[in-house]
Amino acid sequence: QKFCGQCATPITRRILEGDNRERDVCEACGAVHYQNPRLVVGTLPIWNDKILLCLRAIEPRANTWTLPAGFMELGETIGQGAERETQEEAGAQITLGKLYTVVDIPHVDQVHVYFLAHAISPDLDPGPETLEARWYGIDEIPWDNLSFRSVSTTLKHYLREREIGHFDTHHYSLFAANRPGD
Amino acid sequence: QKFCGQCATPITRRILEGDNRERDVCEACGAVHYQNPRLVVGTLPIWNDKILLCLRAIEPRANTWTLPAGFMELGETIGQGAERETQEEAGAQITLGKLYTVVDIPHVDQVHVYFLAHAISPDLDPGPETLEARWYGIDEIPWDNLSFRSVSTTLKHYLREREIGHFDTHHYSLFAANRPGD
Numbered sequence: 001q002k003f004c005g006q007c008a009t010p011i012t013r014r015i016l017e018g019d020n021r022e023r024d025v026c027e028a029c030g031a032v033h034y035q036n037p038r039l040v041v042g043t044l045p046i047w048n049d050k051i052l053l054c055l056r057a058i059e060p061r062a063n064t065w066t067l068p069a070g071f072m073e074l075g076e077t078i079g080q081g082a083e084r085e086t087q088e089e090a091g092a093q094i095t096l097g098k099l100y101t102v103v104d105i106p107h108v109d110q111v112h113v114y115f116l117a118h119a120i121s122p123d124l125d126p127g128p129e130t131l132e133a134r135w136y137g138i139d140e141i142p143w144d145n146l147s148f149r150s151v152s153t154t155l156k157h158y159l160r161e162r163e164i165g166h167f168d169t170h171h172y173s174l175f176a177a178n179r180p181g182d
Numbered sequence: 183q184k185f186c187g188q189c190a191t192p193i194t195r196r197i198l199e200g201d202n203r204e205r206d207v208c209e210a211c212g213a214v215h216y217q218n219p220r221l222v223v224g225t226l227p228i229w230n231d232k233i234l235l236c237l238r239a240i241e242p243r244a245n246t247w248t249l250p251a252g253f254m255e256l257g258e259t260i261g262q263g264a265e266r267e268t269q270e271e272a273g274a275q276i277t278l279g280k281l282y283t284v285v286d287i288p289h290v291d292q293v294h295v296y297f298l299a300h301a302i303s304p305d306l307d308p309g310p311e312t313l314e315a316r317w318y319g320i321d322e323i324p325w326d327n328l329s330f331r332s333v334s335t336t337l338k339h340y341l342r343e344r345e346i347g348h349f350d351t352h353h354y355s356l357f358a359a360n361r362p363g364d
């Protein structure tokens with residue numbers, strides 16, 4: 001940012017005393033404008049051995065399939081955010097299950113979090129950010145047209161653990177790759 | 183905030199078309215200034231059955247004992263942030279273990295994340311945000327002078343699972359309480 005959100009003075013970028021990295025500082029009012037990574041929260045919803053995917057209507061990665069997910073909002077828990085995004089993007093009614101994947105994506109300053117979820121009914125009602133919401137059979141997943149690596153890796157963990165019938169929480173990091181939108 | 187960080191025009195607070203909550207919007211340049219919850223990342227470091235706690239030098243909750251933790255920075259993973267905070271606050275050299283607790287604290291718009299960790303040596307070198315860093319025996323933990331509920335609950339999970347020798351990742355939410363600093 002260029003101006004102080006508190007007093008509209010142009011921002012200075014410098015290292016504060018006792019700190020070790022550059023911050024956006026306002027020399028007029030003393031405000032320090034910190035920036036922090038953002039949480040993206042979503043679900044892997046299941047109905048009768050099928051997985052819910054949403055065809056993205058918006059950039060990044062429009063026209064690719066994703067699990068329902070979006071930025072966590074103020075005042076909510078990660079579970080509430082994940083449920084809200086599932087409702088907004090797919091119109092799906094779910095019961096939230098286990099915290100399933102926690103995925104660092106440091107080159108875009110995001111942490112993606114997915115919960116397992118069970119749908120209460122197969123009814124879907126996609127919102128404006130979704131072109132189509134659809135239940136995919138295990139063998140029908142469009143692997144070559146998924147939106148993000150956090151989605152494909154979460155799906156792969158699920159398919160592997162579904163075989164053994166035991167689901168753990170997974171934490172891992174995805175680093176920069178050439179593919180846009182990763 | 184009161185002014186646009188991009189163009190210094192006074193901010194309008196309103197619901198955008200297709201959105202469902204109020205945002206800080208700049209009618210001059212079109213910028214939308216989203217606000218999102220922040221991640222606090224830390225560790226539960228172990229050395230010879232002792233647990234590292236830090237006496238906070240700063241508010242909130244100065245003069246209470248905490249696990250080393252702090253706000254996640256841009257460009258890092260949650261694990262890197264947790265290691266950095268452990269180094270900065272306690273001067274402890276650690277090997278990071280399992281992602282251990284993920285704790286929603288929606289009334290302060292934070293998510294706290296703690297990793298298990300093993301110290302490489304017992305040497306400590308507290309930074310400016312810490313009055314004292316100390317290895318506490320299991321029976322010495324100052325339960326009535328801990329900083330945050332995310333700290334006390336993480337310690338309780340650890341002490342319980344230490345008995346059975348198996349550590350799971352735990353996700354839970356802490357809601358508003360009367361105690362300041364929670």
Ligand SMILES: [Zn+2]
Nearest residue numbers: 004007026029
């Ligand atoms: Zn200012």
Ligand SMILES: [Zn+2]
Nearest residue numbers: 186189208211
């Ligand atoms: Zn503006």
